[in-house]
Amino acid sequence: SPNHIALIYHDQKITYKDLDQNINQYAYYLASLGIGKGDSVALSCYNTPEFIYSYFAITKIGAMVVPLNLMLTLDELQYILINAETKAIIIHPKIAEKLQLNPSSLKEGLGIKEMIILDDTLKQKILQSAPSSFPQLDPSSTSTLLYTSGTTGKPKGAMLSHKNLL
16 A cells, blocks of 8 residues: 555655655656666665665666665775766765765766765755656666675676566
8 A cells, every 4th residue: 555654764654655756756856867778876875765765766767776885985986986887876965075075076087977965955956856757677677786895806796687676
């Protein structure tokens, strides 16, 4: 039922209906930035509802999620962003601050087109984004690119398809 609780985060209860609406709003916003089918989008966020909204919004528009370990150093982060040919990064403001990331250095040094900070300003932009259609997804296309820890060398990306996640 759409009114059943899907998520509980601290004292916040989110129904399946609200979860779906939030995922769609995030997806509309990402699509408005030109992010779409086949693009890689890095995600660096704590365990919050915004992580879930972002993750499923990325997959909904046919882009590929590159979830990032929160313990990565700046060098490790840069390697993964370049290796995954990341078009955008969605990041929690505290993580961006810890890594001393700024949009201009990401755009110039790593070729990332968008640095999306999960703050109150973003929430307002998301609410203002217009609905768009979502692409038909091929179940065998890559949904998520998980990087190994790289204990024997550089981290390697392990691809998961949409079908793998069902």
